Amino acid sequence: MNTSNGNVIHTQGLSKAYKGVKALDSLNLQVSANSIFGFLGPNGAGKSTTIKMLLGLTHPTAGKALVFGQDIAKDSLAVRRRVGYLAQDPRYYEHMTARQTLRYTARFFYSGPKELIEARVEEMLELTGLRDKADRSIKGFSGGERQRLGIAQAQVNYPDLIILDEPAASLDPQGRHDVLAVMEALRKYTTIFYSTHILEDVQRVSDSVAILNHGKLVAEAPIDELLNGDGAAGVYNVTIKGDASRAQKRVASQPWVHSLSAEANNGHTTWQVSVDDNDAAEDQLLLLIMEDRDLRVKSFGRKTHNLEEVFLNLVGEEKSK
């Protein structure tokens, strides 16, 4: 797979303005190969604009983007040969059947042999559970069926990169579960870049996440890093049984401890220790407490945020600026 420094997608200062209004402002993004990359943001944040630029459907007003190391402006056709795309509101020719749509899609990539193209179409129909509706006109398809067809057509060319714009937005819980299962299964073969506002889905399947707000990137990190804090200021929760006052002084005096708050309740003390050095905290924090033989540590762990909390914090911070 041709990539730019191991990245399937690499954008530099990618910007888009409509009549002077910035829809995307200097986006720098790296998406590594064989990852599931969640692209988060509220409505109007610039997610779809970014996706459309990567596919050559709209043109950047500034900056550049490489997909597989190829310039999206100069080599758009070559890029699209290796990409599968599902739009937010997928639309197809209403007079065609699902089978005809997949055959038409496959013909953008393969000239033959006919039987292998038909076999591929058949596989996609089976994968997305559309086999029994394959010869029905799309006109009568429900939103969920259209979405399934969208997923099928996005995979028909064995893409090295699948771009999904809100793939689960219009699906019921079972449909969402199925889409996420397909994404996880495809991770082995391809890179998945998808936009969504369903945070639960992102937390479940993504390796990395970027959060966009008002056209600006407000965070980009592996999901674990984002959920655990930024590493420079980790927070540890400790619940101790016994008189923890001496241990508290000992811990609070450590140079890597940023702050310590304690709350006593029913003979237990719960600490929240903010640290500047996670390695030091993981090596020493528990040992410092255990120096007091009378103390019993009932629970110990690094505080993790849920994605919704992180998302709301970051988007809220941006709003207050």
Added chain:
Amino acid sequence: MTTPSKTILNQDLILAARKGLVPVRERARLGSFDNMFRKEIGQWWGTRTWWVQILIWVLILNGISTIVALTEAGTPEEVLQEVMQTFLPMSVGAIGIGTVITVQGAIVGEKELGTAAWVMSKPASRAAFILAKTFAYAIGYWVTAIIIPSTIFFITMRQLVPTPLAVMPFIAGVGLVAIGQLFYLTLTLMLGTFFSSRGPIAGIGIAFIMTGLLLKGFIPFQVLIVTPWPLPDVASGLALGTELPSVWPIPIVAVSVWIVIMTAVALWRFEREEF
């Protein structure tokens, strides 16, 4: 949908089979033209469109010209002249209007519906998207509205009017109807790349045709000569073998140049389309 484990198994098999598929030939300017042309032409010949179009044009063009042939009084030469001066000019005008009405949504409809964006997300060039429509609509119209009605007209007139009708001049006249149709087709497609609703496209196209039909006499000769408006008279003159003014090739050349220019403008504009 299948379970994840089954999906993984399928993917292994699929990747093995992938090697047998032959990638399409890479063409930067006309990428996926074949596929899009096949789809466009299929909409003419794979649906009821073809016979509906034939029915409409035979009824209009052959119906009216046959009525004229049966009701016109005079010598056979006079009748033939009258019928020819009805059939070919009517063909240019009516087929022009038909083309504008049929083609007005060809590009706008796809932009509105979102299918153009879907197709453009595949390895398809924008030029190929426009040209596939141009060729498919031209072939569809030429066969259903020009070749078939003209053949029926030629056979009918040979039976109804006892005077010789030369084949080659008639073909030349019919050829000008085809050029006229191509002019209105490329005009409508070009307008489709500029506008985002059908109204202005149909309005401008039909107004242009009606201007030629109703106000031709008021238009300065230097302007008229470079428009498609003289084509009906030139077509019937060529078909009947009557003497034409020495400038008769100019509108044909001018319309051909307009066709090329409007196609180039459509390609230029569609390259800049934002989906």
